[in-house]
Amino acid sequence: NLVPMAEILKKANKEGYAVGGFNINNLEFLQGIIEAAEEMNSPLILQTSEGAIKYIGIDYVIGMVEAATKNTTIPVALHLDHGSSFEVVMKCIRHGYSSVMIDGSHYPFEENVRLVKKVVEAAHSVGVSVEAELGKIGGTEDNVSVDEKDATYTDPDEAVEFVERTGVDALAIAIGTAHGVYKGKPELDFDRLTDIKSKLDMPLVLHGASGVPTEDVEKAVKLGINKVNVNTDFQQAFTERIKEIFDEKPDLYDPRKYCGPGRDAIKAKVKEKIKMLGSQNKA
Numbered sequence: 339n340l341v342p343m344a345e346i347l348k349k350a351n352k353e354g355y356a357v358g359g360f361n362i363n364n365l366e367f368l369q370g371i372i373e374a375a376e377e378m379n380s381p382l383i384l385q386t387s388e389g390a391i392k393y394i395g396i397d398y399v400i401g402m403v404e405a406a407t408k409n410t411t412i413p414v415a416l417h418l419d420h421g422s423s424f425e426v427v428m429k430c431i432r433h434g435y436s437s438v439m440i441d442g443s444h445y446p447f448e449e450n451v452r453l454v455k456k457v458v459e460a461a462h463s464v465g466v467s468v469e470a471e472l473g474k475i476g477g478t479e480d481n482v483s484v485d486e487k488d489a490t491y492t493d494p495d496e497a498v499e500f501v502e503r504t505g506v507d508a509l510a511i512a513i514g515t516a517h518g519v520y521k522g523k524p525e526l527d528f529d530r531l532t533d534i535k536s537k538l539d540m541p542l543v544l545h546g547a548s549g550v551p552t553e554d555v556e557k558a559v560k561l562g563i564n565k566v567n568v569n570t571d572f573q574q575a576f577t578e579r580i581k582e583i584f585d586e587k588p589d590l591y592d593p594r595k596y597c598g599p600g601r602d603a604i605k606a607k608v609k610e611k612i613k614m615l616g617s618q619n620k621a
C-alpha cells in the first residue's frame with residue numbers, strides 16, 4: 339500500500355531531513371532500492387520518468403511496486419517524475435500512483451501556473467500529491483533536456499506567488515544542479531535556497547543530484563531541501579558492476595549472473611544516499 343508523497347515530505351520538512359526520489363528503470367532497480375530503504379528503515383519515494391513507464395509498461399510498474407510494497411513497514415510513495423501533460427498525469431493517477439510531478443517549467447510562468455493548478459485540483463480531489471518545477475535545471479536525461487544557456491535559476495518571489503496560486507505540495511527549484519553527468523563541478527546557489535526556504539517553509543525538491551558532491555547535498559538538506567532526485571548514479575553503479583563482471587567472465591550468458599551483482603551495486607549506492615539525506619530510521 340502506497341502513501342501520498344505529501345505525508346512523507348511534511349515530516350521531512352518538520353524534522354529537517356530529505357527523502358530520496360529514486361528512479362526505477364527495471365526490476366533490479368526496484369528491488370535494490372526497496373531493499374536498501376527497508377534495511378535502513380527509511381521512507382522512500384519510488385519514481386518513474388515517462389521514459390521508464392514506456393520501457394517497463396505501466397501495468398508492470400504497478401504490479402512490481404505492489405509486490406515490492408506488499409509486506410513493507412516503511413512508508414512508500416509511487417511518483418510520476420517529470421510528467422509532461424495533464425493526460426499522462428491522469429493516466430498514472432488512474433493506475434494507482436500516489437504522487438505526480440507536472441513539469442511545466444519550460445512554459446511561461448502563467449502557463450505553468452494554469453497547468454499545475456489544473457493538476458492539483460484533480461490530484462488533490464483523489465488524495466494524490468503534486469510536485470511542480472519553477473526555474474529550469476540544465477542537463478539531459480530521457481526526454482528531459484535543457485541547454486546550459488536556457489537553464490534559469492528559481493526566483494524566490496515568483497516561487498511564493500507560484501505556490502500560493504497552485505497549491506502544490508512540493509516545489510522543485512533550480513539552484514545550479516543539472517540532470518545527468520556534470521561536465522564541470524556544479525556550484526549550488528545556497529543563498530538562493532536559503533532565501534526561497536525563508537519565504538516558503540514547504541517541501542523543496544532538488545533534481546539532478548547525481549554528481550553533486552556529498553557535502554553539497556548535505557548542505558542543501560540542512561538549508562531546506564526535503565526531496566532529492568537520484569537516477570544517473572544508480573544507472574552508473576549498475577552498469578559499472580556489470581562491466582566488471584564481463585571483464586572477469588566474458589562468456590557469461592545467464593542474466594542473473596550479472597544483473598544480480600548489478601542489483602547489489604544499486605542497493606549499496608542507495609544506502610550511501612540514504613545516509614547522505616538523513617532519512618535513516620525516519621520511517
Ligand SMILES: O=C(COP(=O)(O)O)N(O)CCCCO
Pocket residue numbers: 361387388389419420479480481482516517518519544545546547548549567568569570571
Ligand atoms: O532529477 C533527476 C535525477 O537526476 P540525476 O540523474 O542527475 O541524479 N530526475 O528527475 C531523474 C530522471 C530525469 C529524466 O528522466
Ligand code: NA
Pocket residue numbers: 516517518519520546547548549550570
Ligand atoms: Na546530475
Ligand SMILES: [Zn+2]
Pocket residue numbers: 420517545546567
Ligand atoms: Zn529531474
